Amino acid sequence: MKLILFNTLSRSEEEFVPLKEGRAALYTCGPTVYNFAHIGNFRAYIFEDILRRTLKYFGFEVFQVMNLTDIDDKTIRDSMAAGMKLADYTRKYKDAFFEDIAKLRIEKAEAYPAATGHIPEMINMVRTLEAKGFAYKADDGSVYFPVAKFAEYGKLSRIDMEHQKAGARIKTDEYSKDNVADFALWKAWDEKDGDVFWDSPWGRGRPGWHIECSAMSMKYLGRTFDIHTGGIDNMFPHHEDEIAQSEAANGCKFVNYWLHCEHLLVNGQKMSKSLGNFHTLRDLMEKGFSGRQIRMLLAGTHYRKKLNFTLDLCEKAGKTLQGFDDFFRRLSHVQKRSAAGDDAAKIAKEATAKFAAGMASDLNVSEAMAAAHFLTREANKMLDSGSLGSDGAKRILDTFRDFDRIFAAFDVDQAIALEIPPEIMNLIERRQAARNNKDFASSDKLRGEIKALGWTVEDTPQGPRVVREN
Ligand code: AMP
Numbered sequence: 001m002k003l004i005l006f007n008t009l010s011r012s013e014e015e016f017v018p019l020k021e022g023r024a025a026l027y028t029c030g031p032t033v034y035n036f037a038h039i040g041n042f043r044a045y046i047f048e049d050i051l052r053r054t055l056k057y058f059g060f061e062v063f064q065v066m067n068l069t070d071i072d073d074k075t076i077r078d079s080m081a082a083g084m085k086l087a088d089y090t091r092k093y094k095d096a097f098f099e100d101i102a103k104l105r106i107e108k109a110e111a112y113p114a115a116t117g118h119i120p121e122m123i124n125m126v127r128t129l130e131a132k133g134f135a136y137k138a139d140d141g142s143v144y145f146p147v148a149k150f151a152e153y154g155k156l157s158r159i160d161m162e163h164q165k166a167g168a169r170i171k172t173d174e175y176s177k178d179n180v181a182d183f184a185l186w187k188a189w190d191e192k193d194g195d196v197f198w199d200s201p202w203g204r205g206r207p208g209w210h211i212e213c214s215a216m217s218m219k220y221l222g223r224t225f226d227i228h229t230g231g232i233d234n235m236f237p238h239h240e241d242e243i244a245q246s247e248a249a250n251g252c253k254f255v256n257y258w259l260h261c262e263h264l265l266v267n268g269q270k271m272s273k274s275l276g277n278f279h280t281l282r283d284l285m286e287k288g289f290s291g292r293q294i295r296m297l298l299a300g301t302h303y304r305k306k307l308n309f310t311l312d313l314c315e316k317a318g319k320t321l322q323g324f325d326d327f328f329r330r331l332s333h334v335q336k337r338s339a340a341g342d343d344a345a346k347i348a349k350e351a352t353a354k355f356a357a358g359m360a361s362d363l364n365v366s367e368a369m370a371a372a373h374f375l376t377r378e379a380n381k382m383l384d385s386g387s388l389g390s391d392g393a394k395r396i397l398d399t400f401r402d403f404d405r406i407f408a409a410f411d412v413d414q415a416i417a418l419e420i421p422p423e424i425m426n427l428i429e430r431r432q433a434a435r436n437n438k439d440f441a442s443s444d445k446l447r448g449e450i451k452a453l454g455w456t457v458e459d460t461p462q463g464p465r466v467v468r469e470n
Protein backbone atom coordinates (compact mmCIF):
# COMPACT_ATOMS: atom_id res chain seq x y z
CA MET A 1 0.00 0.00 0.00
CA LYS A 2 1.27 3.48 -0.85
CA LEU A 3 1.73 5.81 2.10
CA ILE A 4 0.43 9.25 1.14
CA LEU A 5 1.46 12.35 3.10
CA PHE A 6 0.50 15.98 2.67
CA ASN A 7 3.68 17.88 1.90
CA THR A 8 3.49 21.51 3.01
CA LEU A 9 6.24 22.35 0.52
CA SER A 10 4.10 21.39 -2.50
CA ARG A 11 0.76 21.92 -0.71
CA SER A 12 -0.31 18.56 -2.04
CA GLU A 13 -0.57 14.92 -1.13
CA GLU A 14 2.39 12.87 -2.29
CA GLU A 15 3.46 9.28 -2.04
CA PHE A 16 6.16 8.89 0.58
CA VAL A 17 9.32 7.62 -1.10
CA PRO A 18 12.35 7.76 1.19
CA LEU A 19 15.88 8.47 0.06
CA LYS A 20 17.04 5.07 1.29
CA GLU A 21 14.68 2.26 0.54
CA GLY A 22 12.78 1.09 3.58
CA ARG A 23 14.22 3.76 5.87
CA ALA A 24 12.63 7.00 7.00
CA ALA A 25 14.76 9.79 8.44
CA LEU A 26 12.67 12.15 10.51
CA TYR A 27 13.47 15.44 12.23
CA THR A 28 10.89 16.73 14.70
CA CYS A 29 11.30 20.14 16.32
CA GLY A 30 11.33 19.55 20.05
CA PRO A 31 10.51 21.44 23.22
CA THR A 32 12.05 24.59 24.58
CA VAL A 33 12.81 23.38 28.08
CA TYR A 34 12.03 26.47 30.15
CA ASN A 35 8.78 25.18 31.63
CA PHE A 36 6.43 22.19 31.50
CA ALA A 37 5.15 21.52 28.01
CA HIS A 38 1.41 22.11 27.61
CA ILE A 39 -0.96 19.78 25.83
CA GLY A 40 -0.89 22.01 22.74
CA ASN A 41 2.78 21.11 22.44
CA PHE A 42 1.84 17.50 23.06
CA ARG A 43 -0.63 17.62 20.22
CA ALA A 44 2.39 18.19 17.98
CA TYR A 45 4.43 15.41 19.61
CA ILE A 46 1.53 12.97 19.46
CA PHE A 47 1.01 13.74 15.78
CA GLU A 48 4.70 12.98 15.26
CA ASP A 49 4.33 9.78 17.25
CA ILE A 50 1.39 8.73 15.08
CA LEU A 51 3.48 9.51 11.99
CA ARG A 52 6.43 7.52 13.36
CA ARG A 53 4.26 4.54 14.27
CA THR A 54 2.48 4.68 10.91
CA LEU A 55 5.80 4.62 9.08
CA LYS A 56 6.74 1.56 11.12
CA TYR A 57 3.33 -0.02 10.55
CA PHE A 58 3.97 0.21 6.83
CA GLY A 59 7.37 -1.42 7.20
CA PHE A 60 9.75 1.53 7.27
CA GLU A 61 12.61 1.56 9.69
CA VAL A 62 12.49 4.96 11.39
CA PHE A 63 15.35 7.11 12.57
CA GLN A 64 13.88 10.09 14.40
CA VAL A 65 15.71 13.05 15.87
CA MET A 66 14.10 15.51 18.26
CA ASN A 67 16.07 18.51 19.47
CA LEU A 68 15.87 19.92 22.96
CA THR A 69 16.12 23.70 22.88
CA ASP A 70 17.99 24.34 26.11
CA ILE A 71 19.33 27.74 25.13
CA ASP A 72 17.25 30.69 23.94
CA ASP A 73 15.84 33.97 25.28
CA LYS A 74 13.26 32.21 27.47
CA THR A 75 15.53 29.61 29.05
CA ILE A 76 18.04 32.35 29.90
CA ARG A 77 15.39 34.73 31.19
CA ASP A 78 13.72 32.17 33.44
CA SER A 79 16.88 30.50 34.75
CA MET A 80 18.18 33.95 35.78
CA ALA A 81 14.88 34.78 37.43
CA ALA A 82 15.11 31.49 39.35
CA GLY A 83 18.72 32.28 40.29
CA MET A 84 19.89 28.99 38.78
CA LYS A 85 22.55 27.92 36.34
CA LEU A 86 21.07 27.44 32.89
CA ALA A 87 21.95 23.72 32.77
CA ASP A 88 20.45 23.01 36.21
CA TYR A 89 17.33 24.93 35.35
CA THR A 90 16.70 23.18 32.01
CA ARG A 91 17.53 19.73 33.45
CA LYS A 92 14.33 19.81 35.48
CA TYR A 93 12.18 20.47 32.42
CA LYS A 94 14.03 17.96 30.27
CA ASP A 95 13.27 15.31 32.88
CA ALA A 96 9.64 16.45 33.09
CA PHE A 97 9.36 16.23 29.31
CA PHE A 98 10.50 12.61 29.26
CA GLU A 99 8.14 11.72 32.10
CA ASP A 100 5.26 13.32 30.23
CA ILE A 101 5.92 11.65 26.90
CA ALA A 102 6.08 8.29 28.65
CA LYS A 103 2.65 8.91 30.16
CA LEU A 104 1.33 9.78 26.71
CA ARG A 105 2.90 6.62 25.28
CA ILE A 106 4.95 8.62 22.83
CA GLU A 107 7.69 6.34 21.54
CA LYS A 108 11.16 7.59 22.13
CA ALA A 109 13.09 9.08 19.24
CA GLU A 110 16.46 7.61 18.35
CA ALA A 111 18.28 10.82 19.35
CA TYR A 112 17.49 13.86 21.50
CA PRO A 113 20.37 16.24 20.86
CA ALA A 114 20.47 19.26 23.14
CA ALA A 115 21.44 22.58 21.60
CA THR A 116 24.09 23.32 24.25
CA GLY A 117 25.89 20.10 23.30
CA HIS A 118 26.29 21.16 19.66
CA ILE A 119 27.61 24.71 19.68
CA PRO A 120 30.75 23.84 17.61
CA GLU A 121 28.57 22.33 14.87
CA MET A 122 26.47 25.51 14.81
CA ILE A 123 29.55 27.75 14.68
CA ASN A 124 30.88 25.65 11.81
CA MET A 125 27.72 26.08 9.85
CA VAL A 126 27.73 29.84 10.36
CA ARG A 127 31.35 29.89 9.15
CA THR A 128 30.36 28.01 6.03
CA LEU A 129 27.57 30.48 5.44
CA GLU A 130 29.97 33.37 5.97
CA ALA A 131 32.46 31.90 3.49
CA LYS A 132 29.70 31.63 0.92
CA GLY A 133 28.48 35.19 1.47
CA PHE A 134 25.36 34.22 3.40
CA ALA A 135 26.24 35.81 6.73
CA TYR A 136 27.17 39.32 7.82
CA LYS A 137 28.08 40.84 11.12
CA ALA A 138 25.97 43.83 12.12
CA ASP A 139 26.87 46.81 14.33
CA ASP A 140 25.49 45.08 17.38
CA GLY A 141 28.05 42.27 16.98
CA SER A 142 25.46 39.67 15.98
CA VAL A 143 25.67 37.70 12.75
CA TYR A 144 22.69 37.67 10.41
CA PHE A 145 21.51 35.75 7.38
CA PRO A 146 20.79 38.09 4.43
CA VAL A 147 17.41 36.82 3.35
CA ALA A 148 17.44 38.80 0.09
CA LYS A 149 20.44 36.77 -1.12
CA PHE A 150 18.65 33.47 -0.92
CA ALA A 151 16.45 33.55 -4.01
CA GLU A 152 14.12 30.81 -2.84
CA TYR A 153 13.39 32.35 0.52
CA GLY A 154 9.68 31.95 1.19
CA LYS A 155 9.19 28.73 -0.78
CA LEU A 156 7.81 26.83 2.21
CA SER A 157 5.60 29.45 3.84
CA ARG A 158 4.90 31.14 0.47
CA ILE A 159 5.45 34.45 2.12
CA ASP A 160 5.88 37.28 -0.35
CA MET A 161 9.04 39.04 0.78
CA GLU A 162 8.62 41.94 -1.64
CA HIS A 163 5.45 42.94 0.14
CA GLN A 164 6.88 42.63 3.60
CA LYS A 165 7.27 46.28 4.56
CA ALA A 166 10.02 47.39 6.88
CA GLY A 167 8.59 47.41 10.35
CA ALA A 168 6.02 44.76 9.48
CA ARG A 169 5.91 42.31 12.31
CA ILE A 170 7.98 39.30 11.38
CA LYS A 171 8.67 37.13 14.34
CA THR A 172 12.41 36.68 14.15
CA ASP A 173 14.78 36.45 17.05
CA GLU A 174 15.17 40.19 16.45
CA TYR A 175 18.16 42.56 16.63
CA SER A 176 19.44 45.40 14.42
CA LYS A 177 20.06 44.26 10.88
CA ASP A 178 20.17 45.30 7.23
CA ASN A 179 16.75 43.99 6.36
CA VAL A 180 13.87 43.52 8.73
CA ALA A 181 13.51 39.87 7.71
CA ASP A 182 17.18 38.99 8.23
CA PHE A 183 17.48 36.63 11.12
CA ALA A 184 20.21 36.00 13.66
CA LEU A 185 22.62 33.13 13.13
CA TRP A 186 24.75 34.12 16.08
CA LYS A 187 23.68 36.53 18.81
CA ALA A 188 26.24 38.73 20.49
CA TRP A 189 26.36 38.51 24.26
CA ASP A 190 24.71 41.26 26.29
CA GLU A 191 24.20 41.71 30.01
CA LYS A 192 20.80 40.03 29.91
CA ASP A 193 22.64 36.79 29.07
CA GLY A 194 24.58 36.75 32.37
CA ASP A 195 27.14 33.96 32.36
CA VAL A 196 25.64 32.23 29.34
CA PHE A 197 27.92 32.58 26.32
CA TRP A 198 30.32 30.71 24.07
CA ASP A 199 33.41 32.06 22.32
CA SER A 200 33.20 32.23 18.56
CA PRO A 201 34.99 33.89 15.63
CA TRP A 202 32.48 36.74 16.07
CA GLY A 203 33.07 37.16 19.77
CA ARG A 204 31.15 35.93 22.77
CA GLY A 205 27.59 34.98 22.16
CA ARG A 206 25.15 32.20 21.52
CA PRO A 207 23.49 30.62 18.51
CA GLY A 208 20.16 31.74 17.06
CA TRP A 209 17.31 29.28 17.44
CA HIS A 210 17.03 28.33 13.76
CA ILE A 211 20.68 27.35 13.26
CA GLU A 212 20.24 24.81 16.04
CA CYS A 213 17.91 22.68 13.95
CA SER A 214 19.90 23.11 10.73
CA ALA A 215 23.17 22.07 12.37
CA MET A 216 21.81 19.19 14.41
CA SER A 217 19.66 17.69 11.67
CA MET A 218 22.72 17.71 9.42
CA LYS A 219 24.81 15.98 12.05
CA TYR A 220 22.34 13.18 12.70
CA LEU A 221 20.48 12.83 9.41
CA GLY A 222 22.75 14.25 6.72
CA ARG A 223 22.45 17.23 4.38
CA THR A 224 19.28 15.97 2.76
CA PHE A 225 16.75 13.86 4.61
CA ASP A 226 13.20 12.64 4.28
CA ILE A 227 10.75 14.29 6.67
CA HIS A 228 10.75 17.38 8.87
CA THR A 229 7.79 18.23 11.09
CA GLY A 230 6.48 20.68 13.64
CA GLY A 231 3.41 22.65 14.59
CA ILE A 232 2.06 25.01 11.94
CA ASP A 233 3.49 28.01 13.82
CA ASN A 234 6.96 26.60 13.17
CA MET A 235 6.54 26.90 9.41
CA PHE A 236 7.41 30.60 9.44
CA PRO A 237 9.94 31.83 10.27
CA HIS A 238 11.58 28.81 11.90
CA HIS A 239 11.38 26.24 9.12
CA GLU A 240 11.71 28.80 6.35
CA ASP A 241 14.94 29.96 7.98
CA GLU A 242 16.19 26.41 8.44
CA ILE A 243 15.73 25.84 4.70
CA ALA A 244 17.57 29.05 3.83
CA GLN A 245 20.53 28.24 6.11
CA SER A 246 20.84 24.58 5.19
CA GLU A 247 20.41 24.98 1.46
CA ALA A 248 22.68 28.03 1.29
CA ALA A 249 25.38 26.24 3.30
CA ASN A 250 25.14 22.82 1.69
CA GLY A 251 24.06 23.66 -1.85
CA CYS A 252 21.49 20.86 -1.94
CA LYS A 253 17.87 20.25 -1.02
CA PHE A 254 17.33 20.19 2.72
CA VAL A 255 14.13 18.17 3.23
CA ASN A 256 11.85 16.25 0.88
CA TYR A 257 8.63 16.20 2.93
CA TRP A 258 7.46 18.87 5.35
CA LEU A 259 4.53 18.03 7.61
CA HIS A 260 2.84 20.48 9.94
CA CYS A 261 0.11 19.91 12.46
CA GLU A 262 -2.65 22.35 13.24
CA HIS A 263 -3.07 23.92 16.61
CA LEU A 264 -4.86 22.83 19.68
CA LEU A 265 -7.23 25.68 20.50
CA VAL A 266 -9.07 26.88 23.55
CA ASN A 267 -12.22 28.86 22.80
CA GLY A 268 -10.98 29.35 19.26
CA GLN A 269 -7.54 30.63 20.24
CA LYS A 270 -4.21 28.80 20.04
CA MET A 271 -3.32 27.17 23.34
CA SER A 272 -0.12 28.91 24.38
CA LYS A 273 1.97 29.90 27.35
CA SER A 274 1.74 33.57 26.43
CA LEU A 275 -2.07 33.62 26.37
CA GLY A 276 -2.17 31.70 29.63
CA ASN A 277 -4.95 29.46 28.29
CA PHE A 278 -3.04 26.22 28.64
CA HIS A 279 -3.24 22.96 30.54
CA THR A 280 -0.18 20.92 31.27
CA LEU A 281 -0.45 17.16 31.28
CA ARG A 282 0.19 17.31 35.01
CA ASP A 283 -2.79 19.64 35.62
CA LEU A 284 -5.08 17.29 33.75
CA MET A 285 -3.81 14.21 35.51
CA GLU A 286 -4.44 15.91 38.83
CA LYS A 287 -8.01 16.42 37.69
CA GLY A 288 -8.24 12.65 37.29
CA PHE A 289 -7.69 12.25 33.55
CA SER A 290 -5.28 9.56 32.40
CA GLY A 291 -2.44 9.86 29.91
CA ARG A 292 -4.21 7.27 27.80
CA GLN A 293 -7.36 9.38 27.72
CA ILE A 294 -5.50 12.54 26.74
CA ARG A 295 -3.58 10.64 24.10
CA MET A 296 -6.86 9.38 22.64
CA LEU A 297 -8.27 12.89 22.61
CA LEU A 298 -5.22 14.43 20.93
CA ALA A 299 -4.65 11.57 18.51
CA GLY A 300 -8.29 11.19 17.52
CA THR A 301 -8.54 14.27 15.31
CA HIS A 302 -6.71 14.52 12.00
CA TYR A 303 -3.48 16.44 12.45
CA ARG A 304 -4.35 19.03 9.80
CA LYS A 305 -7.62 19.98 11.50
CA LYS A 306 -7.85 22.45 14.33
CA LEU A 307 -8.98 20.91 17.58
CA ASN A 308 -10.80 22.90 20.21
CA PHE A 309 -9.91 21.57 23.65
CA THR A 310 -12.52 21.20 26.38
CA LEU A 311 -12.66 19.11 29.53
CA ASP A 312 -15.86 17.60 28.14
CA LEU A 313 -13.92 16.19 25.21
CA CYS A 314 -11.50 14.66 27.69
CA GLU A 315 -14.38 12.97 29.48
CA LYS A 316 -15.75 11.76 26.18
CA ALA A 317 -12.43 10.22 25.21
CA GLY A 318 -12.47 8.37 28.53
CA LYS A 319 -15.98 7.04 27.92
CA THR A 320 -15.02 5.83 24.46
CA LEU A 321 -12.06 3.95 25.91
CA GLN A 322 -14.16 2.42 28.67
CA GLY A 323 -16.60 1.26 26.03
CA PHE A 324 -13.76 -0.50 24.23
CA ASP A 325 -12.51 -2.00 27.52
CA ASP A 326 -15.91 -3.54 28.16
CA PHE A 327 -16.10 -4.81 24.63
CA PHE A 328 -12.68 -6.49 24.93
CA ARG A 329 -13.73 -8.13 28.18
CA ARG A 330 -16.91 -9.32 26.60
CA LEU A 331 -14.91 -10.88 23.79
CA SER A 332 -12.54 -12.51 26.24
CA HIS A 333 -15.45 -14.28 27.92
CA VAL A 334 -16.61 -16.18 24.85
CA GLN A 335 -16.43 -19.83 25.92
CA LYS A 336 -17.25 -22.10 23.03
CA ARG A 337 -14.39 -22.53 20.65
CA SER A 338 -16.31 -22.11 17.43
CA ALA A 339 -19.78 -21.08 16.45
CA ALA A 340 -21.91 -21.44 13.37
CA GLY A 341 -21.96 -18.29 11.25
CA ASP A 342 -18.72 -16.96 12.77
CA ASP A 343 -17.64 -14.18 10.41
CA ALA A 344 -14.82 -12.89 12.61
CA ALA A 345 -12.04 -13.59 10.13
CA LYS A 346 -13.91 -11.80 7.36
CA ILE A 347 -14.83 -8.69 9.34
CA ALA A 348 -11.39 -8.50 10.97
CA LYS A 349 -9.82 -8.55 7.53
CA GLU A 350 -12.19 -5.90 6.29
CA ALA A 351 -11.58 -3.68 9.32
CA THR A 352 -7.80 -4.06 8.98
CA ALA A 353 -7.99 -3.06 5.33
CA LYS A 354 -10.08 0.01 6.19
CA PHE A 355 -7.74 0.90 9.04
CA ALA A 356 -4.63 0.64 6.88
CA ALA A 357 -6.23 2.57 4.02
CA GLY A 358 -7.18 5.35 6.44
CA MET A 359 -3.72 5.65 7.95
CA ALA A 360 -2.07 5.47 4.51
CA SER A 361 -4.22 8.37 3.42
CA ASP A 362 -2.26 11.15 5.12
CA LEU A 363 -2.78 9.64 8.59
CA ASN A 364 -6.54 9.80 8.43
CA VAL A 365 -7.22 8.75 12.01
CA SER A 366 -10.96 9.33 11.63
CA GLU A 367 -11.15 6.62 8.97
CA ALA A 368 -8.97 4.37 11.09
CA MET A 369 -11.21 4.89 14.12
CA ALA A 370 -14.25 4.27 11.94
CA ALA A 371 -12.72 0.89 11.12
CA ALA A 372 -12.38 0.15 14.85
CA HIS A 373 -16.01 1.10 15.43
CA PHE A 374 -17.13 -0.98 12.46
CA LEU A 375 -15.36 -4.01 13.89
CA THR A 376 -16.92 -3.42 17.30
CA ARG A 377 -20.41 -3.11 15.85
CA GLU A 378 -20.12 -6.24 13.76
CA ALA A 379 -18.57 -8.27 16.56
CA ASN A 380 -21.24 -7.14 19.01
CA LYS A 381 -23.91 -8.32 16.60
CA MET A 382 -22.27 -11.73 16.53
CA LEU A 383 -21.90 -11.77 20.30
CA ASP A 384 -25.57 -10.91 20.68
CA SER A 385 -26.67 -13.66 18.36
CA GLY A 386 -24.23 -16.20 19.82
CA SER A 387 -22.48 -16.66 16.49
CA LEU A 388 -18.98 -15.80 17.69
CA GLY A 389 -16.63 -18.51 18.90
CA SER A 390 -13.54 -17.95 21.05
CA ASP A 391 -11.21 -18.35 18.06
CA GLY A 392 -13.14 -15.61 16.28
CA ALA A 393 -13.14 -13.43 19.39
CA LYS A 394 -9.38 -13.84 19.66
CA ARG A 395 -9.03 -12.84 16.04
CA ILE A 396 -10.92 -9.63 16.77
CA LEU A 397 -8.88 -8.89 19.87
CA ASP A 398 -5.71 -9.45 17.85
CA THR A 399 -6.96 -6.93 15.30
CA PHE A 400 -7.24 -4.30 18.04
CA ARG A 401 -3.77 -5.23 19.28
CA ASP A 402 -2.62 -4.55 15.74
CA PHE A 403 -4.42 -1.16 15.65
CA ASP A 404 -2.63 -0.32 18.87
CA ARG A 405 0.71 -0.44 17.08
CA ILE A 406 -0.36 3.04 15.98
CA PHE A 407 -2.98 4.23 18.47
CA ALA A 408 -1.38 2.82 21.63
CA ALA A 409 -4.61 3.47 23.52
CA PHE A 410 -6.87 0.43 23.17
CA ASP A 411 -4.95 -1.58 25.77
CA VAL A 412 -6.66 -4.89 25.02
CA ASP A 413 -4.66 -6.86 27.56
CA GLN A 414 -5.00 -4.41 30.43
CA ALA A 415 -8.74 -4.29 29.84
CA ILE A 416 -9.02 -8.06 29.94
CA ALA A 417 -6.83 -8.25 33.03
CA LEU A 418 -9.26 -5.95 34.83
CA GLU A 419 -11.61 -8.80 35.42
CA ILE A 420 -15.32 -8.57 35.90
CA PRO A 421 -16.52 -11.58 37.96
CA PRO A 422 -18.03 -14.39 35.87
CA GLU A 423 -21.39 -14.24 37.63
CA ILE A 424 -21.71 -10.55 36.67
CA MET A 425 -20.62 -11.34 33.14
CA ASN A 426 -23.19 -14.10 33.02
CA LEU A 427 -25.97 -11.75 34.12
CA ILE A 428 -24.87 -9.20 31.56
CA GLU A 429 -24.99 -11.75 28.78
CA ARG A 430 -28.46 -12.88 29.88
CA ARG A 431 -29.67 -9.29 30.05
CA GLN A 432 -28.28 -8.62 26.59
CA ALA A 433 -30.07 -11.69 25.25
CA ALA A 434 -33.32 -10.51 26.87
CA ARG A 435 -32.92 -7.07 25.31
CA ASN A 436 -32.31 -8.61 21.92
CA ASN A 437 -35.57 -10.48 22.32
CA LYS A 438 -37.22 -7.21 23.32
CA ASP A 439 -38.01 -8.81 26.66
CA PHE A 440 -37.56 -5.59 28.59
CA ALA A 441 -39.21 -6.87 31.75
CA SER A 442 -36.53 -9.55 32.12
CA SER A 443 -33.75 -7.20 31.10
CA ASP A 444 -34.82 -4.70 33.80
CA LYS A 445 -35.00 -7.48 36.36
CA LEU A 446 -31.47 -8.60 35.43
CA ARG A 447 -30.24 -5.04 35.67
CA GLY A 448 -31.61 -5.01 39.24
CA GLU A 449 -29.79 -8.24 40.06
CA ILE A 450 -26.54 -6.83 38.68
CA LYS A 451 -27.05 -3.70 40.75
CA ALA A 452 -27.70 -5.70 43.88
CA LEU A 453 -24.25 -7.26 43.40
CA GLY A 454 -22.66 -3.80 43.27
CA TRP A 455 -22.36 -3.20 39.51
CA THR A 456 -24.23 -0.88 37.14
CA VAL A 457 -24.86 -1.55 33.52
CA GLU A 458 -25.22 1.08 30.82
CA ASP A 459 -26.02 0.56 27.17
CA THR A 460 -23.63 2.21 24.74
CA PRO A 461 -23.20 2.03 20.97
CA GLN A 462 -20.26 -0.32 21.64
CA GLY A 463 -22.49 -2.64 23.63
CA PRO A 464 -23.26 -2.95 27.32
CA ARG A 465 -20.84 -1.35 29.73
CA VAL A 466 -20.53 -2.27 33.39
CA VAL A 467 -18.89 -0.37 36.17
CA ARG A 468 -18.45 -1.27 39.77
CA GLU A 469 -20.34 1.06 42.08
CA ASN A 470 -18.28 2.71 44.74
P1 AMP B 1 7.87 25.32 21.47
O1 AMP B 1 8.33 24.64 22.76
O2 AMP B 1 7.14 26.58 21.69
O3 AMP B 1 9.01 25.47 20.50
O4 AMP B 1 6.81 24.34 20.78
C1 AMP B 1 7.05 22.98 20.61
C2 AMP B 1 6.12 22.40 19.55
O5 AMP B 1 4.76 22.54 19.93
C3 AMP B 1 6.25 23.09 18.19
O6 AMP B 1 6.22 22.07 17.19
C4 AMP B 1 5.02 23.97 18.12
O7 AMP B 1 4.63 24.22 16.80
C5 AMP B 1 4.01 23.11 18.84
N1 AMP B 1 2.86 23.86 19.41
C6 AMP B 1 2.89 24.92 20.24
N2 AMP B 1 1.63 25.31 20.59
C7 AMP B 1 0.78 24.46 19.97
C8 AMP B 1 -0.66 24.30 19.92
N3 AMP B 1 -1.48 25.09 20.60
N4 AMP B 1 -1.17 23.29 19.17
C9 AMP B 1 -0.35 22.45 18.48
N5 AMP B 1 1.00 22.54 18.49
C10 AMP B 1 1.57 23.52 19.21
Ligand code: ZN
Pocket: 028, 029, 030, 213, 238
Ligand atom coordinates in the same frame (compact mmCIF):
# COMPACT_ATOMS: atom_id res chain seq x y z
ZN1 ZN C 1 13.35 23.33 14.88
